[in-house]
Amino acid sequence: MSYVLLVLTTLFWSGNFVISRGMHAEIPPFSLAFWRWVAAFAILSFFAVKHLWRERELAKKHYRFICIQGLVGVAGFNTLIYLAMQTTTAINAVLVNSCIPVLIAVCSWVFYREMMTVRQCFGVLVSLSGVVLIISRGELAHLLAVSFNQGDLLVLFAALLWAIYSANLKRYPQGLHPMAYQSGIVLFGVLVLVPFYGYELVSGKAMQVSVASVGTILYVALFASVLAFIFWNRAVRTVGANKAGPFIHLMPVFSTILAVIFLGEKIQSYHLQGIVMIFIGIAMTTFRVGRREARG
Template identity: 50%
Template sequence: MSLIIFGKSHVHRPLFAYLLLTLSALIWSGNFVISRAVASLIPPVGLLFWRWVVALAVLCPIVLPRLKNQWPLIRANLKIFPLFGLFGVTLFNLLIYLAMHTTTAINAALVNSAIPILIILFTRIFFRKGVSARQWVGILLSLGGVCIIILRGNPATIAHLTFSAGDLLVLGAATSWAAYSVCLRYYPEGLDPLVFLFCIALCGQLFILPLYLLEVINGATVPVTAASLASIGYVGVLASVVAFVAWNSGIRSVGAQVGGQFIHLMPVFSTILAVLFLKEHLQGYHLLGILLIVVGIIFATDLLRLRKS
């Protein structure tokens, strides 16, 4: 698969952007599942560090030949790359991986679903951009669908939820990702998507490195096993390269307020993955939740109007 399709020539097409955002949600659903599965096997900073080592290794042979032509744009925007690296590469992933050691999957999914609301809040505060009544209907419908899936169709489940420090970490991660998505409006025009990702990954890895060294000094090392290598390979190639480029391109095309709604697809894909690979059974509340999420996204993105145009 060639990542060139995620470049400038296609990002102006809303339907294509929605497909890219859907792809990101699918891949990151797998990332959440993996990070929970290996929480007792791979230290959180170690997983994050080696994830981006793999991503940078994949990007290097593609990006290095392009650096000469792209250097003027890179040099003109040197100040923004650390910001993107901090919010999108370091903080979000680090806080999620740390949270998986101290919170439940249900709590993490609930708090993570606040991302679209945080995106709207940030764009409203910092860019004075409002939300239409139709978009609010879509947002609330999809959020309701997420809650139905997570609570297994039983509102009484809320009474049994307990919150921990891990939930605050997830909230911090959600805030960081919302800030990253909103800041994509400052993406340098004409900059190659893979060059952009390489620059922010390099900056993010510089933030991660001292934390990784501290973790190793304290005796927490990454074991070399088939499970650890496969997990790092998945998060390094798919979750870090493919999903990031797809998300960046999609958000640049349709904006953070609309594109952020696709985060709500993650519980949908998590449900589908569980049915396919974990032999879980598809329940009525799954179908109702998925229906509400899809209808909500259609409202929030005005997808029906796009299909008619």
């Protein structure tokens, strides 16, 4: 079940990358981040905030953990992605974002001395190669033609923040209800975003209210925020950050599928080859084989 949740999470996030790039002219980055999480908190208020209130003493005891997670996972990661989308392309963002599994492995080792097996490391490289194959369209010239800019550095920093968030879930407080945790980090994230959103408004940048902008906010709030975060948190706590990380490489797979369905694009051989490599890599990092690993 955890792996199904990871697949759904990457599906929802794939849409988030595409939409944020497509709407960057209508919705400024801090506005998108702020209203995304305000709407997400409104959704959570129907069924999750009551858990936070009921477990407020436990949440207060672990407030540092909740604040850190809200800072890096809610306010930090997504806002940097939206800022990056002002100056970079969705292809560049997905490519740079694909280093998250490697960064998760590094953070897991630095913080908790957790190491990936040789097979898992090789699996990450195989799935990452599949990502590169899809983005390069099967030709080295296309990959060499990709130019990187300041926005890509923001994506890289965002990826580091998400790696820290994911590795840090190992410290999840025992007994804290997942809904209490979710509403807690979202609430803190919104509070962090308030001054940045205010500065953006004072600077004369405001969201253009339209059916498309409202629809964007609702999508990223429900699917990319509430559901994706709940699914990711549960899956990482169950299977571990190192096993969950390579599922990030499914994002270009879903982007390709969505383009075929909604944009009428044709699937090419390099798409299929890259998808196969990604799934092989994920299988290598996910499933244990051999008696020696089974005992570990």
